[in-house]
Amino acid sequence: MAMSSMPEQTPQPELAPRPIGRINWIGLAALVRKEVRRFLTVWVQTVGAPMVTTLLFLAVFTLALGRALQVVGGVPFTQFLAPGLIMMSMIQNSFANSSSSIVSSKMQGNIVDIVMAPLSPIELTIGYGLGGMVRGLMVGAGVALAMSLFVPITIVHPFHALFFAAMASLMLSLLGVVGGIWADKHEQNAAVTNFIITPLAFLSGTFYSIDRLPGMWNTAARMDPFFYMIDGFRYAFTGHSDAPLIIGYAIMVVGNLGLGLLAWALFRSGYRLRA
Numbered sequence: 001m002a003m004s005s006m007p008e009q010t011p012q013p014e015l016a017p018r019p020i021g022r023i024n025w026i027g028l029a030a031l032v033r034k035e036v037r038r039f040l041t042v043w044v045q046t047v048g049a050p051m052v053t054t055l056l057f058l059a060v061f062t063l064a065l066g067r068a069l070q071v072v073g074g075v076p077f078t079q080f081l082a083p084g085l086i087m088m089s090m091i092q093n094s095f096a097n098s099s100s101s102i103v104s105s106k107m108q109g110n111i112v113d114i115v116m117a118p119l120s121p122i123e124l125t126i127g128y129g130l131g132g133m134v135r136g137l138m139v140g141a142g143v144a145l146a147m148s149l150f151v152p153i154t155i156v157h158p159f160h161a162l163f164f165a166a167m168a169s170l171m172l173s174l175l176g177v178v179g180g181i182w183a184d185k186h187e188q189n190a191a192v193t194n195f196i197i198t199p200l201a202f203l204s205g206t207f208y209s210i211d212r213l214p215g216m217w218n219t220a221a222r223m224d225p226f227f228y229m230i231d232g233f234r235y236a237f238t239g240h241s242d243a244p245l246i247i248g249y250a251i252m253v254v255g256n257l258g259l260g261l262l263a264w265a266l267f268r269s270g271y272r273l274r275a
Helices: 025-040 043-065 077-108 111-115 121-147 158-182 186-202 215-222 225-238 245-269
Strands: none
Touching: 025 043, 025 077, 025 121, 043 077, 043 121, 077 111, 077 121, 077 158, 077 186, 077 225, 121 158, 121 245, 158 186, 158 225, 158 245, 186 225, 225 245
8 A cells, every 4th residue: 555645845944144233223222121121120219219318308408508598509599409419319320220230240140141142342331321321310300300399490401401411321320330340249339339429429519509619629529520410400400500511511521432432341351241
């Protein structure tokens, strides 16, 4: 008895690998989404808590100094204070997002999965930088919205507000990338926050006009890059600044370029990222 012949199977064409191109847009977008989802998963801690903390700063300084400093730089003290507090919350959270993300990945041992992914050093730098910037801007927007319930907030120069908010958040996010690559433990990362970020933020004119500082202290404050972030951002709300805006623009651009190149070089070399 003749056996029935088996139907011939048509060979399936092999799927060609999807070309990535000069820029891996899909991978870059995935990294940014990962960073954003990471802090949105615990939004009460990463977005809600900074809002409450900043409102407490506003309440304490308003009650403590509100009567003694009714007007600063030609504007009411609360309206002078609000932009500085908003900027301080943005830069602190931008740094915390990128630095803690990299340190956590290193401690969990999965940083190699990101480093070995088809992402170039510049794409890794941009991805982590944008992730931290998004958190900073979200926190800043939330703080501004919450403050508007207690303080009349008016944006006089919207372009300046957007520029300094975005560039300052990106700068601290890139600094967080550099700090996260350098640090091997959360304790080392916290040291950068406690001994660099927080002192520079508090001594940058957040709560006062540096014109009130005498001699060498005024000069020292003008050497603080955080001062120009806050001063330029405050100008967008009040129309008053303690330093020429062009200096603030230059520091924002040069600072971001410098930190971006440093982060790129660290990713490229694999410094403290590979066992």
